[in-house]
Amino acid sequence: MKNEDFRNERLVPLSAMKDYKVAKDNPDVLGWRVVGADGESLGMVRDLIFDPAAMKVRYLAVLADRRFFNTGDDQRLLVPIGVAALDKKGKKVFVSAIDSNSVSSYPVYAGGPISEDYEYAVRDSLHRNQRDAMPGTTTEHRAEFDEALHEQKVRSGNMPSDFYNDASFDEDRFYTSDQEVYREKIYSTRDYDETVADTSTTDLHHEDRGPKSVEDSISTIERLEHLREKGSITQEEFILLKKRALDL
Missing domain, CATH: 3.90.50.10 (Photosynthetic Reaction Center, subunit H, domain 2)
Structure with a gap:
């Protein structure tokens, strides 16, 4: 054509x-x-x-x-x-x-023609897959993801310029x-898997090791921020992993 x-x-x-x-x-x-x-x-x-x-x-x-x-x-x-x-x-x-x-x-x-509805459906599908694949994702975290997706679905009739x-x-x-x-x-x-695995291991052994120190949490969050800046993890992944690092 x-x-x-x-x-x-x-x-x-x-x-x-x-x-x-x-x-x-x-x-x-x-x-x-x-x-x-x-x-x-x-x-x-x-x-x-x-x-x-x-x-x-x-x-x-x-x-x-x-x-x-x-x-x-x-x-x-x-x-x-x-x-x-x-x-x-x-x-x-x-x-x-x-x-x-x-x-x-x-x-x-x-x-x-590729519709905006299709593009939103793709985005939402990938976000759900990423959420479900994250180690240690709880029912509460899934609910947070779904709420975030719902908030992002506000559409003006035209594709947002920042989509x-x-x-x-x-x-x-x-x-x-x-x-x-x-x-x-x-x-x-990529070093994303290494960081996620490290965070997951910390969660799995939390009872044996006792409460995580402030230094451990800060170190984990700094690594997550570095990965977010590199584009290795999305903003949604950063938020959830940060909450896990802080035991929220």
Whole structure:
């Protein structure tokens, strides 16, 4: 299709934009296998969704494996580019926020113009997955997450100008990432998992070790702030982990 066919669209498949292509310094991920948090193959990258106004890629268009949807029809998913990471050597894309159990509940893209409702549904689905996957997440924390999502759903009829001002849509974060996926097992180069594991271990052994010291809590919060600044964790993850560090 020609560029003129998309003049009034906010988001456009990169394959349809003949005058645009992936920057030469960035890998072309079309055809790369998409791997979930549990090491299962979820599908394949078939296109990139481009924002012509901002000159940025917003989503990976993924053709999902049909086995997860119990259908003979192709199922397409749009995954925000910032929640994915590259395995450059293995030519795979790793998505930690989705696995073989949660992919069937991920919003399916039906094709055509990408609606604001679909983008909100994707955001909310990822936030719920991230919430449920966090070690030590309690019923109270889940309720806090749901309340935060509810507050974010205030819509003006137009996509807010700051909707994409989030690490989930940071294409630089995607293209500069590199992880290795061996034998369907994930070995992350990010330090997010290490910090979460450390926080979780502290919670698990809290009764044995006695109350956490102020110094321990401050040290944990400083690490979390560092990860938030780097974009390794979202604001919602930071809030919940901070509360756990303070025993709130």
